[in-house]
Amino acid sequence: MQCPNDGVEFHPVRSQNHYGQLIVLDQCPVCGGHRHDSLQTIFT
Numbered sequence: 842m843q844c845p846n847d848g849v850e851f852h853p854v855r856s857q858n859h860y861g862q863l864i865v866l867d868q869c870p871v872c873g874g875h876r877h878d879s880l881q882t883i884f885t
């Protein structure tokens with residue numbers, strides 16, 4: 842998956858959602874944009 846603005850690969854970044862669940866965001870390392878439609882919830 843590439844950033845539509847920069848044409849570089851997104852990098853997975855771990856974060857937490859509003860419920861304190863660990864999630865992975867695909868973030869562009871250049872512009873910092875996120876792909877919100879690729880949110881994944883990790884149940885550990």
Ligand SMILES: [Zn+2]
Pocket residue numbers: 844845846847848869870871872873874
């Ligand atoms: Zn970008």
